[in-house]
Every structure is written in structure tokens, then in C-alpha cells.
Amino acid sequence: LDYQHVQVPFEITLWIMLASLAKIGFHLYNKLPSVVPESCLLIFVGLIMGGIIYGLNDRSPPVMDSDIFFLYLLPPIVLDAGYFMPSRPFFENIGTILLYAVVGTIWNVFGIGFSLYGICQVKAFRLQDVSLLHNLLFGSLIAAVDPVAVLAVFEEIHVNEKLHILVFGESLLNDAVTVVLYKLFRSFCEMPTIKSVDVFAGVGKFFVVGLGGVLVGLSFGFTAAFTTRFTKDIRVIEPLFVFLYSYLSYLTAEMFHLSGIVAIISCAMGMKRYVEANISLKSHTTVKYFMKMWSSVSDTLIFIFLGVSTIGENHEWNWPYICFTVIFCLIWRALGVLVLTFFVNRFHVNTITSKDQFIIAYGGLRGAICFSLVFLLPDFHRKKLFIAATTVVILFTVFVQGMTIRPLVDLLAVKRKRESAPTVGEQIHIRFLDHLLAGIEDISGHWGQYYWKDKLEYFNSKYLQKILLREYDQPKSSIVLLYEKLERKHAIELAQAGQLGHGPTHPSFLCSAFLCSNSDRTVITDQKLEDTLNPDVLDNMQEILARNLYRIRRTGPAYNRHTLPGDSEPTEQAKEILILCHKNL
């Protein structure tokens, strides 16, 4: 037996296997996932695992390594989030999202930091040795909403698109703020005196870290798109480039102390449009599927490790500090959301309702990022207290808030995500309105959102597409593309409807047989072709074409990270067709 030799890959594979099997286990019982969020169940599994390891070895189980988390587990999740980000609602609400992410996070950091410092002044609590800077440092790591935790909970409750993007977008973009503040306070803690220059440098760093991340991400994204121009003869490595360039953008940003999360999101959003046009359909399926798979596994591992790392002797328990941390996290977030939304609502026609505000405040879950950051703190005598407080806040938000948010959404009757995708009519009108508003903004001299969108679209079709797309000389109108997509989908559905019936006398089989026979007739036999060109038939065709275009199915983006869009759809639609056939018979 030579275990040493294979230990590293063997243990990694086993952990991934455990995570995957745990996931299968939950889904075997349909009731469990509908009541408890998966994240809670996974933490629970992790707690049990940690307990077993602790019991057997009689020492603390290994905690999640911060390097492993930031270098290997986080990127797949953020890449998935960025790649499947619904860009329209994101850019429509970018102002609000940035306000929450930047101002909101700063508000929370200072709010929590100063109030905890206040608590530390109470002599009875015996916390006087925790300085203001340490409290602010703690505030900077505990204040940020965690994208992994938010995604895990929000994708299960299906709130409306705007609400989802507000919370989720904030959780992603606050990374830049967290990085800056955390590093700032950490270096302040080690400095003997703090000059006002340092504080100003810190403010300047916000822009560098955020915008630098965007720049790094976009440049890698465009390089990726440009590379896929040349993969026509070697389709099989196409998916690789999507992953490689995204990961490089993340690592490069981290290397320069920029925001890796912002970089990978910009990279994914920048490349998506061009890469999808360049790579083959099968490569695209692979990219989508693998991204989902990877992020799903990462996310499972993170929650299990969170559970495992909780067990052990890393904690220093201090009731007042820990309880007040939880309370301040809740209060300052609620206050921040209220105040910021008040300003946002003054400048917007589509206001954020008070129900939405409640869900935004309540959905401020903390997760593995805080946890990794607290372990990265330099050693000082109260580190274990901070670890305990962070653990409690994470468990409280994930378990209590995560489990109650679904009943609350039901109770408050928060507006849900619309089930049906927009019809083609709606889509055409939306596009028409975009053009119109861009025109109005241009005439009125107001350089708003639509004006910039229009300019960007012009720049894209004029320059970017020509450089980044392989077949830039054939710009298809999106309505033609949509029709082609529908046509292809419809054809597959019909073939699959045929699959449902096994005998030749089954109606669905007849349908598809008829389909085949007719198409064959069109292609092969002459006599029938003349029928096809009959003006009557042509009229009929046009009418059905129009109807076809009307009967549009789901084309909108899907949020759920654990199932691919339209995964179960085809069979349902095939059934629908079958039922229609039956009725007609």
C-alpha cells in the first residue's frame, strides 16, 4: 500500500465525491430541499463531518485554507455568476447596485465598527483591549454580503428580477470595497501612526481596485473572444479558452491587489457575446454545463468546509461581543438600506417598495468570504474572538435568515419572477422603446443610460464585432437569429415527441413520421414540391409562420445555478404536443 504517493489527488477527489453524493442525497427526498435551503443542509453535513474528525483525532479538524478558497473554490462560482448574469436588469440598475455596494458597504463597515467599539467601552464586558482599529477591521470583513450565500438562497426563492439583481449585484461588486477597506485597516493596525495622507490614499484606492479589476477583466475577455476566432479547425479545445482566460483575469487581478471578483465578472460579461457567436453549439453546451457543474461543486465544498471548520478550538466565547455583532449587523444593514433606498427612490420612477427593501435588508447573508478573511488576519490576542463572532454571524444569517426568507417572501407576497418569458411582441416593443429613448435623450441633450447604450451598440457593431467575430461580414438581425433558434428547438421537440411513442400506431409517432415524410417529400420528390409553391400554401405558410413566431417559449435568462436553462422543458413541451394530438384525434 502506497498511500503517500496518491494522497493529494485522492483526498481531493474524495472530498468532491462526498460533496456530489451529499447533493444527490438531498434531492432523493423531494420534501427536504423545498423546506431547508441546500446551503444549510451542507453546513449541517460539514458540522457532522467536523464532529467525527474531532471525535476521532481529538484535535480540531483542518480549517478551510484561505488560499484554497480564494484561488480555487471562489473563481468558478463567480465565473458562473458573471457568465449567466442577466445583463439588461444589471445595467438598468447599475447605479443603485453601485450605491448599495460602495456607500452601503462603507456605511456598514463604519457603523458596525464604531458601535462595537462602543460596546467594548463597557467595563463589565471585559473587552477594553479591543482597539477601535481592530473593531473597524472586524467591521470591514463582517459587513460585506456574500455572493455565494446570497446566490444559494435567492436562486431558490424566485423573487422578481430587479430585487434579485439588486442583492446579488451588490454582493458581487462590494468585493472591491471589502478588499480596499480590509487591507487598509490591516495595514493601519500594523502602522505606528496614521497620517491623513494614508486615509486619502485609501479613498483613491477604491477607484484603482474597482476600475482596475474591470480593465483587467475586459482585456482578458476580449482576448478570449479574439482567440476563439481561430478555433474553427480545432473545436475540441474551444471551451478551454473560456475557462483559461477567465481564470487568468482573476489571478492577474489578485496579483496586482485588484478586485478579482470584479475582474472575472467583467471578463465573463465581456467575452460572452462574442465567444458564443464564435464557438460551436456543442462547445457552448459544454461551457455552460461545465460552468454550472464546477460552480455547483465549489459551492457545495465551500458550505461543507464551512461546517467542518466551525468545529474545534479556534473560538473564544464572549457573549456580549458576539450577540451585539449579530444585532449590529442586522440593524446597520436595515438602516443602510432604508436611507439609501430613500435617495434612490427620489430619482427613479420605478421605486423600490418597502417590501422589497425588507427583503434586500433581510437577504444580506454572510458567508465563506468573511470566514476566509478572518483566518487571514494577522495573529493578535483577540483573533479567536473575531473567529467566533464571524462563525456565529455566518451561521445565524445562513440558518435563521436563509430558512425564514422563503416563508417571509410568501407571507409578504413579494412580487415574484414572472414565469413566462417576454413574448416577441414585448421584446420588439422593448427594443423600439430603447431606440426611441436613445433618440429623445440625444435630442434633449441628456446623456443618460439609453444614449450610452446606443453609442456602445454602435461601437460594438462598427469595430468590436469586426475584430472579435469570425464571420463579421454576416450580421444577422436578432429576430432572424431568434427565429432560427426557435426553429431548431421546435425540430428537436418534435423528434423527441416521436420518442415518447414506441409503436408506429401511436399518434405522436405519426406526427413526427408525417413531419419526416413531408420534409422528405419537400426535399426529394418533385410532384409534392410543386404543391409547396402553390400560392395558397405559401399564404398558409406565412400565417403559420406568424403564429409560430407568436408561440415563443422561454428566451429570458434563467437564474438557477443548479439546473441549466430549459433543462426539463423539451419533454414537457413534447407532452403538450402529445396532448394536443390526442385531443385532435
Add this chain to the structure above:
Amino acid sequence: LDYQHVQVPFEITLWIMLASLAKIGFHLYNKLPSVVPESCLLIFVGLIMGGIIYGLNDRSPPVMDSDIFFLYLLPPIVLDAGYFMPSRPFFENIGTILLYAVVGTIWNVFGIGFSLYGICQVKAFRLQDVSLLHNLLFGSLIAAVDPVAVLAVFEEIHVNEKLHILVFGESLLNDAVTVVLYKLFRSFCEMPTIKSVDVFAGVGKFFVVGLGGVLVGLSFGFTAAFTTRFTKDIRVIEPLFVFLYSYLSYLTAEMFHLSGIVAIISCAMGMKRYVEANISLKSHTTVKYFMKMWSSVSDTLIFIFLGVSTIGENHEWNWPYICFTVIFCLIWRALGVLVLTFFVNRFHVNTITSKDQFIIAYGGLRGAICFSLVFLLPDFHRKKLFIAATTVVILFTVFVQGMTIRPLVDLLAVKRKRESAPTVGEQIHIRFLDHLLAGIEDISGHWGQYYWKDKLEYFNSKYLQKILLREYDQPKSSIVLLYEKLERKHAIELAQAGQLGHGPTHPSFLCSAFLCSNSDRTVITDQKLEDTLNPDVLDNMQEILARNLYRIRRTGPAYNRHTLPGDSEPTEQAKEILILCHKNL
């Protein structure tokens, strides 16, 4: 700048990126890959890279780590080979393959070892300090044909299926022999005296290592199939299990000193049938695509690293030893193939022609496995000589033999792979003959290949399928499955034919529009449906259905590791349909 922090993943990503970009580069110029095999080009890139590193640092570039090779680079390639192994020719020739792999490899090891020992006795060569055991040890690592190198060359020359599987199967299965002999001689080298018991133990180990690998592989394969029974609600992690279980089988086998290659091949071949039936179509595309992608990248990296590792000061040059090694490798392999084939041909009706024998002998390429094994040798004073000889043999076989084998195949007019897949008629006849032969063998009391195949098939449908498949109660006849597959493909093709025309007056657009209109009519309007049930139409339908089944396309297995089967086909067929439409108009 914090490079230390991201160094490991950053450098790995950059190496993979370099490999992928090199691959794209070769395919940009169509003429290059048709003359020089990709493996040679990649080694060449590696040599240049190594030269640059050597020139800049003035010390040897890092050699390929044997652990990295065996733990991370080799498994994806072998998994891909096993998963896409054409099982029929493999099992039909399993006896011959095993003969070549076991007896042939032993023949080569001892032949090369003893003759090199003879060379060492010549005083003028100054090699008298190389003992017989060391020569045998060297023979055990240099004798084995390398699957990676063989695959890289043979998939480009398209020889007939039997010839391909003989060389490729041998290169895979000789791993068990190589593992045993290499470890045996290495331990003998370190032992003071060798007893005859040790030699017998070595012989017994053959069976343990080989059969143990098969057992480990099959048990992991069946577990994988069993696991995918329960993934219906969580499709997105299905592909993961294929990779995880295969990798675990490899690692487990390596852990117990069994043959990892044999294990992973058994695992892949064992699970394939059941996993494919259990997982969704999209998951299956992802599995296939990712396997190809991964093995393609691994293979690229291996050849680049081979090139890089060649440069440096690891070599001790001794003309006679190195030249004689190359000569003996060629001679002993040629002799072995001749002698073994003589025996094989006496017992087979389908004999191996002398042309085939020449290609089998000539196709005995050496590659990265030898290279990794020679670096794993314990330190002794002539290790650098062995490294030099191994490097020369690898470069000679890959460059000289690899580059000349294609012209030789052309010159000798070796029977090529048939381009067209077998028709349904042929397939039905083959199956019929199988049943017939199984019956004849049963009656005549001869327990041959067909008898066992039949028994295995019975066992499979009676027990294995019920345990491992999700919907075992619906066994579909394979002809129905084939028809469904064709139907689905046809539907997609028609939709894509529609894609080629952009205006509504274009004939292909009309075809697909007609297709849609008809299917819609069938589904929705009553009046048309009655037409459908007209007996005339039904007859017509049946006729076209029959023709449809006749017009079968590629269903056979494809060998090429770098393109997925049927990758470029749909568009070609769509064009064909378009041309037909044009003609008819």
C-alpha cells in the same frame, strides 16, 4: 505585485494556455499537420522553449515531474482511450492483443536487456560497469510501446480498424507487464542476492497486477453506473461522476501497486454503456467533449514537456550504447512481431498480412512513460546514460518513425479504415451471425468467443441492467433507438438547413417553413390531421420511413481523439439538402 501568492495556479494556467495556443497555431496552416505529426511539432516547440529557458537561466530547465505525469497527465488520456475504445474489434482481437502485450513485451525486455549486456562486455566501449540487472531494468522501461505516442500518430494515418486496435490495445495493456518487470528489476537491483522464490513471486505478480487492475476498474465502473441512477433531479453534476470514479479507480490501483492504466480502461469500458443510458443527452455531450478536451490538452502538455526536458545537462553520451539501444529496440520488436504473428496466424482465419506486421513492428513508438520511468530510477552512476539513451529512442521513434509511417502506409497500400459506416443491413446481419455462431458453439460444445459473449449479454440483461439502469423496465430494441437517433438528427439537420437561407423566399427556408407549417398543422388544425390518417398518406409515410431508415449515416465509432464524431457533418448534410432543393426547383 504579489506573484508568490498566485504562482502555482498562474503557471499551470499559462502552460495549458501555451499548449492550447500551440495547437491553434498548427491548425492555422493546413499543410503543416498533414506532413508532420502534431506530436513532433509539439516536441519541437518544447525543445525551443527548453532552449530559451536554458539560455536565460544558464541551467537545465525543469524536467517533467514523474508524479505529475503519472497522477495528472496520463489518466485523462487513458480515460479517453478507454471510453472511446471500439469494443467489438477490441474483444474480437483480445487474444492477439494480450499475446503481443504480455509475451511480446517480455520478449522485448529480455531481448534488449541481454543484447545490451552483450554490448557492455566489449572492452572498447568502456561500459563494463553496467551490470546485467541494470541492463534488464533499462530494457523493462524501454521495451514498452507508449499509448500516448501511438495514439497521436495512428489517429492521423487511418489504418484499418484491426491493425489500429492491435497496436493501440498492446500499448495500453502492456502497462501491467511493464509495471511488474520494472518494479521487479528495480528491487532486484537493490537486493544483495536473488532467490528463485523471488522470480516466481514476480511471475505470480503479473496476474495480480493485471487482473487486480481489471477488478478495481470494473468495481468503480459499476459503482459509477449505479450512482448515475439517482441523478435524475440534479443533472448538472452527472458528468462529474464519470470523471471522479474513473480517476478514483486509477488512483486506487496505483495505491495498491496494480496497473492504473488497466484499471481506468476497465472502469471506462464497464461504465460506458450504463452511464450513457442513465445520464441526459446534454450531460453526455459534456462528458464526451470534456474528455476529448482534457486528453487533448494533456497530450499536448506531455509532448511539450518532453521537448523541454530534453534540453539540459542530464545526459551522459556514449555512442555505442545509445546507437545499439535504438537498433536493438527496432530488431527485437520486428522479430517479436514476426514470431508471435506466425503463431497467431496458425489459429486464425483472418490472418495478419505481412504488410500489417510491418506496420505493427514499425508503429512501436516509445514516449513519455519510458521517459518518466527513467527519471524514477534510483540514483546510480550510469543513470544519465540511461536518460540519454531513452531520450534518443523516444525522439527517434516519434520523429523518424512517426513522420515516415504515413508515407509508408501509402506506399505499401495498407488496408485503410473503411470510410462509410456499416449500413443497417450489415449491422443486422452481423448481429444475426453473432446469434447463429453462439448457437453453433453451444451445440458443438466449443466454448468460444461468441458463446461467452452471448452468456455475458444474457447476464447483463438479466441482472446488471436491472441494478444499474434507471429505467430498466423499458428495454428498447436497438433498432428503435437507432431510429429515434436518426429522427432527432434529421430534425436538427432540417432546422439547420433552414438556417442557411436568410430570406423567406429562399428554397431552404421554404423547406423548413413547410416543415414547420406541416408539423404545426398536424398538431393544431383538425382538418389537416384527417388528411394525415388517409391510408394513401400512411402508405407514403411507411415508404418514406423505410427510405429514411436506409439513408443511415455514420453510426460507427470514431477514432480521432481531437475531433468529436460527426462534428462537421450536420452543416455538410444541410448543404446537401440545399443542393437537392435547388435541383428540384
